[in-house]
Amino acid sequence: MIKATINNIEVEVKEGTTILEAAKKAGFKIPTLCYHPDLKPKGSCGICVVEVEGFPSMKRACMTELVNGWNVHTNTAAVRAVRKELLELILANHEMDCPTCIKNNRCELQSLAATLGITTLKYKQSFEKKNLDNSSMSIVRNPNKCILCERCIQVCEEIQTVNALALSKRGSETIITDAFDEGLGNSVCVNCGQCTVFCPVGALYEKSDIDKVWEAINDPEKHVVVQEAPAIRAMLGEEFDMEPGSLVAGKMHAALRRMGFDAVFDTNFTADLTILEEGTEIVGRIKNNGKLPVITSCSPGWIKFMETFYPHLSEYVSTAKSPQQMFGALSKTYYAEIKGIPPEKIVSVSIMPCTAKKFESKRPEMKDSGFQDVDFVLTTREIARMLKEAGIDLKDMPDEPADDPMGQYTGAATIFGATGGVMEAALRSAYFLVTGKELEDVDIVAVRGMDGVKEAEIDVEGLKLKVAVAHGLGNARKILDKVTRQLEKEGRSEYHAIEIMACPGGCVGGGGQPWGSDMAMRARRGETLYKEDKSLPYRRSHENPSIKLVYEKYLEKPNSEKAHHLLHTHYYKRNKIDGKVVQE
């Protein structure tokens, strides 16, 4: 144990505790800017400096471990002056149009300026205005807001191992940009949007479709349908000051109805459908000596990552479309047909915890309904802004169900939003598809939780199904490299099925989640989904009456010709330099 004092208060902490953590224990909050609890401290901003008796220079609290006998001072006149000076210099290089900034009231720089008591600008604004990077379908980058904290680089490099962003140039000219400064849309960026979650200011955010969705809602000629991803119900409440992890499924349906959508459906319905399609595919491949392992295909960030860095595994990835895209295709075929609405009048909107879904919806092959299957994708943050604009407070909403015939869902669908959920849902139905019997205990806890890579073995009447789950693309690499080695050496892998989600925590940790989230909040949202699962009357996808109906009335059976046409897709190989499709 380390004994020291912080502002003359004695503290005792474990070896390896930073001054920042120890100060918190002693009751002092040291201001930070570049520091983030889920990233390795880098100390690039210097805001967290403190004085330690006996040392001539100040130390950065986020990355300095406390040493036995140290007397630390976090609030001296000198410390306060240095912090202010540093922040004043940062502000001189930061475009300050706060009231119109996407991060207004959610900006860490803004609140730090308030915390440090900065009320006037000491230095004249002195930066050369640069162009916005609008090249990506998912993410906008505003270099004029960037404060060079490097969180985006860290998450892209260390957690996601995509390396789309890097520091460029040096000194006062330093910028953060992609390779060749050609824009994220012309880079290996997989659109996961983790950078937008970690950015403390308004330098990285989703490309907004808010105006287009309002326009569609206000157009009496259009029939606007909406779907919400499983994870939305576990995070939208936070945008309305509800506890992290509040379950708001019913309130969400009610709010969207009041906002003016013509039909409020639920992506959970097509999550159940995905299980039937993907589960049938898994069982088919096992029975017919097909390509194993089957790797899940719901996460569009993962799909672009696979196409770019692991194209040799593309044949192993399930051909099933993601629930969003299955929904889009059915909204303009099945739903259009039974409602007698011309599909060209239907506008299909989805609400996703995800920025990569925007890219996915615009993939040229996603037009199997004869139209663009999903017209607009809104992140959790965007729909919250729209609801607020419409004067709707989620807290005040009653609980309402989603509309038929694409609103009913099972517990298996709702856990899609958490890492391991797709695998658990698939196993619940695969068991039935193989044996014709129901899996008694549907809680497969081995694949739950925030461990980076999880494994489980399920006994399906003698057939031992070995599965793995990874979330966060750095973790995905671990399992994919292992599978690649096994396939090269032995011609087969030990796994039958693998779930991969691009974002840490799964969709509850997606790039479209509320600003200011950390890993602990992601975990809480996941737990919320497992609670909802437990509370639902049906917990196996194949039990969903609406799913039975869609096969009966429209799709015939899982993996039928019609299902293949509307609900399955194919993949490309992409260049590791610019992420563009390579023609073979």
Added chain:
Amino acid sequence: MTSEHPCQCAQVSEEELYPRLEEMIEQHKGKPTELIMALHKAQNLFGYLPKKAQEIISERLNVPISTVCGVISFYSFFSTVPKGRHSIKVCLGTACYVRGGQQTLEKVEKELNTKVGGTTDDRRFSVDVVRCIGACGLAPAMLVDNDVYGRVKSTKIMEILNKYE
């Protein structure tokens, strides 16, 4: 490479140099820490770092392309624009600066219609800035290739540059 041609002035196209690049960076394959060495070799080969060379180095050394670009942009030694046949380096060290180095530079930029770090359209000259070449007594000084010019007056600049074809 040029020695393979009977005449030293023969133009070797950039495309023809790529097999040579592959050979030169073979020993750095899979070694991200040797990035700068590989870039150095490539720049010596091409005279600058063409985009394709950066991509090859990224791939062979297993360094993300964003990092390769970042490193190149950090070091002023590396250039991503082709260099001219002659290099002009205007000294902006303290002594040269106070005796009019900046005016020299501005004149060069104006006369050649290019900026610092740039190359003239006819690839005759590249213009760069150096911080002290140890000729402070001759300030303001300027280098053209390996020739040092001291006490450069703006009016004399064209006279100097006309010596180089």
